[in-house]
Amino acid sequence: MSDYDLLCLLLGRNLAAPVVGRVAADLLERFEDLGGIAAADATELARVHGVGAAATLDLKLLRQLSVRLARSTACSRPVLTSWHALLAYVRVALADLPREQFRTLYLDRRNILLRDEWVADGSVDHAPVYPREVIRRALELSASALILIHNHPSGDPAPSQADIKVTRQIVDAAKLFNLQVHDHLIVGREGTASFKSLGLI
Structure with a gap:
């Protein structure tokens, strides 16, 4: 089933x-694909003629359902043994967001997810992150390890110099408290970059 057909079925409940x-075609033209539509905020969706409150609610519920299903699959067992599911989750959660968002996955000593927490929202190319806050929260949760994740709205997941710098600061601070940073994942429409795979951690 195509994105267009699926969108028609969903919109047909309220339109x-x-x-x-026409509304399905207009949404796909404006936001490119289902991920872009799901990530759009209510104000942006309302700019498409024919999209009312009920259709907007269905589209936002679709996104929440997708993110929660992906997170449940990824985090129902030790995160490091379900890496492909984790990558699928971070792509669903972050790849289509219009602004940078930085999140941290806090893990226990068995690498089971304790919390998936928002750290910062930013602009289209920067999210301010304070290493001391990331580490403080890890200590509050009695976490043993972290996975850092954020998105690049440009679509290109390649780490910037600022990304590398803040990651090194967090890794250095984590070592002081015997916390391990397993990876920093950057998500974009073009793919996912892993600091560990790139030799940056």
């Missing part, structure tokens, strides 16, 4: 049959 196809 009259004659306009469903």
Whole structure:
């Protein structure tokens, strides 16, 4: 089933049959794909003629359901043994967001997820992150390890110099408290970059 067909089925719950196809096509033209539509905020969705409150609610619920299903699959067992599921989760959660968002996965000593927490929202190319806050929260949760994740709205997941610098600061601070930073994942529409795979951790 194509994105267009799936979108028509979803929109058909709240829109009259004659306009469903046009609204679905307009949404795909404006936001490119289902991920872009799901990540759009309510104000942006309302700019598409024919998208009302009920259709917007369905689209936002679709995103929440997708993110929660992916997180449940990724985090129901030790994170490091379900790496592909973790990558799928971070792509669903972050790849299509219009602004940078930095999150931290806090893990226990068996690498089971304790918390997945928002750290910072930013602009289209920067999210301010304070290493002391990341480490402070790890200590509050009695975490043993961390995985850092954030997105690049540009689509290119290649680490910037600022990304490398803040990651080194967090890794250095974590060592002082015997915390391990397993990886820093950067998500973009073009893929996912792993600091560990790149030799940066």
